[in-house]
Amino acid sequence: xxxxxxxxxxxxxxxxxxxxxxxxxxxxxxxxxxxxxxxxxxxxxxxxxxxxxxxxxxxxxxxxxxxxxxxxxxxxxxxxxxxxxxxxxxxxxxxxxxxxxxxxxxxxxxxxxxxxxxxxxxxxxxxxxxxxxxxxxxxxxxxxxxxxxxxxxxxxxxxxxxxxxxxxxxxxxxxxxxxxxxxxxxxxxxxxxxxxxxxxxxxxxxxxxxxxxxxxxxxxxxxxxxxxxxxxxxxxxxxxxxxxxxxxxxxxxxxxxxxxxxxxxxxxxxxxxxxxxxxxxxxxxxxxxxxxxxxxxxxxxxxxxxxxxxxxxxxxxxxxxx
Numbered sequence: 630x631x632x633x634x635x636x637x638x639x640x641x642x643x644x645x646x647x648x649x650x651x652x653x654x655x656x657x658x659x660x661x662x663x664x665x666x667x668x669x670x671x672x673x674x675x676x677x678x679x680x681x682x683x684x685x686x687x688x689x690x691x692x693x694x695x696x697x698x699x700x701x702x703x704x705x706x707x708x709x710x711x712x713x714x715x716x717x718x719x720x721x722x723x724x725x726x727x728x729x730x731x732x733x734x735x736x737x738x739x740x741x742x743x744x745x746x747x748x749x750x751x752x753x754x755x756x757x758x759x760x761x762x763x764x765x766x767x768x769x770x771x772x773x774x775x776x777x778x779x780x781x782x783x784x785x786x787x788x789x790x791x792x793x794x795x796x797x798x799x800x801x802x803x804x805x806x807x808x809x810x811x812x813x814x815x816x817x818x819x820x821x822x823x824x825x826x827x828x829x830x831x832x833x834x835x836x837x838x839x840x841x842x843x844x845x846x847x848x849x850x851x852x853x854x855x856x857x858x859x860x861x862x863x864x865x866x867x868x869x870x871x872x873x874x875x876x877x878x879x880x881x882x883x884x885x886x887x888x889x890x891x892x893x894x895x896x897x898x899x900x901x902x903x904x905x906x907x908x909x910x911x912x913x914x915x916x917x918x919x920x921x922x923x924x925x926x927x928x929x930x931x932x933x934x935x936x937x938x939x940x941x942x943x944x945x946x947x948x949x950x951x
Contacts, residue, residue: 636933637663640684642909642926644772646765648872651772651906653926655934660699667906669874673913674900674940678933680705683712686719689736692743693765695721710931728792741788747795747862748869749847750776751840752808753882754816755831759804759847761791771869775813775908777833777879778840779869782847786861797856802846810927814910817882817923818889833883877905878912881921887912890924891944895932900939918943 640654643664652664653673665671683700690696704712716722723733727741744764748771751757762770762781771779785791798804831839844866851857851864871879881887890913892899901924905912909927914920 636678636935638682638684639929639932639934641930642667642773642906642911644769644872646769648768648772651872651874653929656699658703667874667903667911669877669904671903672900673903673911674936674938675934676898676937676939677894677896677929678935679896680933681710681931682706682933683715684710684931686711686715687721688718689720689734689740691736692739694736695740706931724788725792728789728796743787745785745788745791746770746781747783747785747791747798747847748779748781749804749840749844750774750779750808750869751836751843752813752816753777753831753836754812754819755836755839756808756812756816757804757840757843758808759795759798759802759806761788761795763788768869772872773908775810775910776869777836777871777882777907780840780844781865781867781869782844783851784863784865790860790862794851794857794860794862797854798847798850801850801854802843804843804847810909811925813908814923814925814927815889817878817907817910818887833879871907874905875907877921878907878910878923881912882923886921888920888922890922891915891941893928894924894926895928898937898939899941901941915943916940 637655637657642651643654644651651667653667655663655665657663683704683706685697685699688696688698700712700715707713708716720734720737723737727733746762746767748760748762749757750760785794799806848864901913901915903911904914904921911924911926913922913924
């Protein structure tokens with residue numbers, strides 16, 4: 630990561646549509662991009678400045694015309710990763726309430742008029758969620774999510790119908806519509822293996838059973854619930870395969886050999902080598918250690934970072950006495 634600017638604004642990990650190589654999205658204070666490709670072996674070394682800053686807003690000019698606009702004021706973030714004025718200007722903010730309010734700018738209405746997907750995603754700690762994706766954002770959406778397992782379960786006629794169905798699944802089946810980013814990473818490093826354990830930990834086999842059960846519950850609702858059968862929806866069953874870059878993380882998780890990153894990426898200084906990426910989770914190796922650590926990079930969104938020569942200290946490992 631190199632730049633003449635005193636700091637770079639981090640906008641998180643951005644996955645391409647083909648799931649090839651994700652980028653750490655970075656912007657200099659003059660608005661230029663300084664993205665870092667996260668190929669295996671990439672070195673990341675930086676210090677995090679205090680505070681959290683607005684990442685701007687989105688203008689939607691049509692179904693395939695989405696434009697990111699940097700915050701014109703470089704303001705601190707007030708809600709999530711936006712300041713108040715950028716939140717008010719953000720066309721996409723109407724998307725998840727349009728099926729109830731009917732309010733959306735013309736460009737977003739054009740996007741919502743297109744068919745959209747409904748999916749079930751399951752994470753390492755056993756939590757599943759229901760979610761939606763635009764027709765042209767099918768695989769990138771799930772790559773960004775960082776699920777261990779995911780399946781598309783329906784293709785809806787448009788964005789209103791898919792969100793009505795999403796709410797119905799939540800109401801009838803109790804499947805939530807969000808899983809916290811921190812929980813996604815933490816679930817990968819919980820101790821224990823071999824299926825559901827007293828700590829609620831899963832391996833690849835037992836998690837697959839949980840995921841398939843949730844997919845079948847949604848399919849049953851689509852086929853049997855009168856509120857669902859009256860919607861313009863085509864049931865599908867198409868599994869998502871995470872990028873090959875996630876392989877080392879998922880193997881270490883399944884083997885019980887993945888470790889939590891020591892500290893938080895949202896403060897202090899850090900230096901490590903990236904070996905794997907799953908959604909917004911980095912699988913990293915620390916200098917002087919052969920272990921793989923899972924770091925939650927989502928906490929870097931809206932943070933200002935400065936490149937430098939840093940190295941994260943290897944935590945002292947204590948073997949169990951039993």
